[in-house]
Amino acid sequence: MILAMLAAAAVNADVAQLGWLAGAWTQARDGGVVQETWLQPRDGVMAGVSQTNRPGRKPFVEHMIISAQPAGVTFTALIQDQPPTAFVLLPGGDGEFVFENKAHDFPQRVFYRRCGEDLCAGIEGVVKGELKRQEWRYTRVR
Template identity: 60%
Template sequence: MRFALAIAALVVASSANAAPTDEVAKLTWMAGSWRQEKDGVITRETWLAPVGGVMAGAGQTNTPGRKPFVSYYRISAEPAGVTFTAILPGQPPTPFVLLPGKDGEATFENKAHDFPQRVIFRRCGEQLCGRIEGTVGGKVEAEDWRYTRVK
């Protein structure tokens, strides 16, 4: 009887862990190389398609007269749920957990982070829209990107 209960608990635990992996797979619409050029600033972002509950990404922003800014990202199935982790220069990795939402949209949130508190991706037709938002000094701040697929 104890063995059967242990097996049942293992199956339930495995099922609970599998759900976020399936949720990561639903983000396949983000995969690809994306680019935005605005006011002379070139921003590129590339996402690998999900495999085994993980997506890896990298971004680069080139602003005239400045050193390129390079960042790395991971979306993975974690105990807290599907988690977007930003790895930025000079900062510890910062996790944001996926909120419930509709297909073709992903909002990740970390209310404890200074800025941003939310990282948002959504499909805008053939384009990928990105947004970071949050509150700074009591004021709502946001940055938006509208990426075109690099062919």
């Protein structure tokens, strides 16, 4: 019981390391706007939402959760009309967090890293044998 409590506390602390994501972020590019907002981590959970608006297209909204799970720190994407998709945090570098789900079609990885005062984020994975990658560079709104 004590070991389980210590393990849970360690994973909660790992989620807390992502606290720098908290706040509102935006990127304007090619006439479109992407906004991403994260709440502060609390008790091993962070909640976020992303909204993409592009001229002539329906807005795209994604809800996200970063949470302490038995597999480790997990990023779960919640997209309308799709089942939740979980990505587990890989061991890694300072200031960059890479979540992976090798079984998912695309993306297989979701990443966040600090870019000075900005937030760099992206997704990547292999599609038909070719590496595909999308990246965003957000500035802090508040």
